Amino acid sequence: MPPLQGRRSPQDLDRTDAPLPRLPGHRNHPLIPIRHRHGGDPHAHRRTTHPHPCRFGGPPRKVTTITPEFTPADRRAVLDRAARLRQLPEADRDAIRLAQDPKFPRLLEQITATGGCSHPVHLTGSTTTLDGTTGEILHHYDTRDEPGERLLIRCRNRRATVCPACSRLHAGDTYHLVRAGLLGGKNVPDTVRHRPRLFVTLTAPSFGPVHRSGEKCHRRRYSGDCEHGRPLGCGAVHESDAPIVGQPLCVDCYDYTAHVLWHAHASKLWDRFVIDVRRRLASSAGLVQSHFAQHARLSFARVAEYQKRAAVHVHAVVRLDGPNGCDDKPPAWGTTDLLAHAVRLSAKRVLVRTPYSPAVGELALRWGAQVDVRPLHVDGDGPDDDAVAAYVAKYVTKGASETGAGVDHPLTGRAEIGLARVSEHVRSLMRACWHLGGLSEYDALRLRAWAHTLGYRGHILTKSRAYSTTYAALRAARASHSADERKLGENTVTEVAWHYVGSGHTPGAVQLAAGIAEDLAQNRVFAREAMADRGWDE
Numbered sequence: 001m002p003p004l005q006g007r008r009s010p011q012d013l014d015r016t017d018a019p020l021p022r023l024p025g026h027r028n029h030p031l032i033p034i035r036h037r038h039g040g041d042p043h044a045h046r047r048t049t050h051p052h053p054c055r056f057g058g059p060p061r062k063v064t065t066i067t068p069e070f071t072p073a074d075r076r077a078v079l080d081r082a083a084r085l086r087q088l089p090e091a092d093r094d095a096i097r098l099a100q101d102p103k104f105p106r107l108l109e110q111i112t113a114t115g116g117c118s119h120p121v122h123l124t125g126s127t128t129t130l131d132g133t134t135g136e137i138l139h140h141y142d143t144r145d146e147p148g149e150r151l152l153i154r155c156r157n158r159r160a161t162v163c164p165a166c167s168r169l170h171a172g173d174t175y176h177l178v179r180a181g182l183l184g185g186k187n188v189p190d191t192v193r194h195r196p197r198l199f200v201t202l203t204a205p206s207f208g209p210v211h212r213s214g215e216k217c218h219r220r221r222y223s224g225d226c227e228h229g230r231p232l233g234c235g236a237v238h239e240s241d242a243p244i245v246g247q248p249l250c251v252d253c254y255d256y257t258a259h260v261l262w263h264a265h266a267s268k269l270w271d272r273f274v275i276d277v278r279r280r281l282a283s284s285a286g287l288v289q290s291h292f293a294q295h296a297r298l299s300f301a302r303v304a305e306y307q308k309r310a311a312v313h314v315h316a317v318v319r320l321d322g323p324n325g326c327d328d329k330p331p332a333w334g335t336t337d338l339l340a341h342a343v344r345l346s347a348k349r350v351l352v353r354t355p356y357s358p359a360v361g362e363l364a365l366r367w368g369a370q371v372d373v374r375p376l377h378v379d380g381d382g383p384d385d386d387a388v389a390a391y392v393a394k395y396v397t398k399g400a401s402e403t404g405a406g407v408d409h410p411l412t413g414r415a416e417i418g419l420a421r422v423s424e425h426v427r428s429l430m431r432a433c434w435h436l437g438g439l440s441e442y443d444a445l446r447l448r449a450w451a452h453t454l455g456y457r458g459h460i461l462t463k464s465r466a467y468s469t470t471y472a473a474l475r476a477a478r479a480s481h482s483a484d485e486r487k488l489g490e491n492t493v494t495e496v497a498w499h500y501v502g503s504g505h506t507p508g509a510v511q512l513a514a515g516i517a518e519d520l521a522q523n524r525v526f527a528r529e530a531m532a533d534r535g536w537d538e
Helices: 010-014 072-077 081-086 090-099 104-113 164-183 190-194 256-264 266-284 289-294 336-349 385-396 415-419 424-437 440-445 471-482 507-533
Strands: 047-052 061-066 121-131 137-142 151-153 197-202 297-306 312-321 371-375 461-463 492-503
Touching (some): 090 507, 104 151, 256 266, 266 297, 297 385, 312 385, 415 424
Antiparallel strands (some): 047 061, 121 492, 197 312, 297 312
């Protein structure tokens, strides 16, 4: 609604001597009658005269203009714009403020460039490209011309619960990273698809019986109760998404201490596993273990996933290369069967011992009894390479709230454990982390700092150096492809000065970013459907 002419404050509405407001086009409007305050006398209205030239020539004549009077109902209808805005939600008020900014189109361009990132990083500064010989300025960019004098960039958070837009991008990078190590591409030769390759799953050991999904939960040969008076079995049939799945049958019998310490040493257990596989391969080939690197190289990419019982297990793609990595063929003795045999034996053999504690003692930590080793073949006899890459990428982007294991942010105090939206089983694991983290013998494990992940300190995705490309290389290639290519020459010097000034969106910008992210996701779906209809490969 356009601003009113002659607007008055609410205090002036009760004054009879204050000038009355007039709506644009209100005068002489055929549907608005002229009201009078003086008993309905048609001649008792206000008159104002002004000179008006006669259209037939001659001197100006007096012309009377009638100014309408407003009733209290009309005055209440003329609300102040700020008062009306205060009645709107905060997000709507902020969206209106942004839309009225002259730089609003540029703000939309920045949010679109970040893919609708939910929590972008704000930078301020400049970039100047100079000719290295003459010192001439070839290109200059400064954030002083941007909305709020800031530039928005992606947060690059991998968790879908934190930022769906950046999580989707991270999943795509993970897919291409794993797929390149299976089929080639991204500077990896296509010959890797003919190498010995395995898809390996390693699980955590049992820390106590838990409820399971399927045809039966627990039907023990000998029924009875545990020492705490709880049943040792459960004859119910649980759905896979039932909340009770993964919960201990007896919380007092469950070994929460061993569960937390196994998480804290899981990365070290994986390192010992990889070393032992190399040693077994060397022994099987009749080589000195220290000379294995001169004949072959073990490459891998592995991802950690939380099970229903909140215990981490590992999915890994293992490949055997020559001594120079993916560019070199493995030796003749390096077969898929030999690699699978070494993996199975190492998974049963390796162990890690915890530091001795007077309260806990010394624990020997191993992999679980369930070990799955599946060869990957080019002829399709086995798991599909694309399916394996998609499977790994899916679990990389899952947040803690999706897996039901912990929370997505570190805990600042023990009181936060009781307020976290987790199951009682996970809450007990977090409390165990906090308790063990207070023991001096476990200071190096930093259990309190990692209580939100139940003591697991490793990365969700790790890979060997020679497996395939890197996240940094994928991001650099994407930036080079999307940026405007400027022919600045080879002899150039770039001076940059950037500073962090904040992060996140205002309430109105949050709605804009969510809408843009949804539109971009829908466009990708339509594009894939169109490519599938035309028979094109994705």
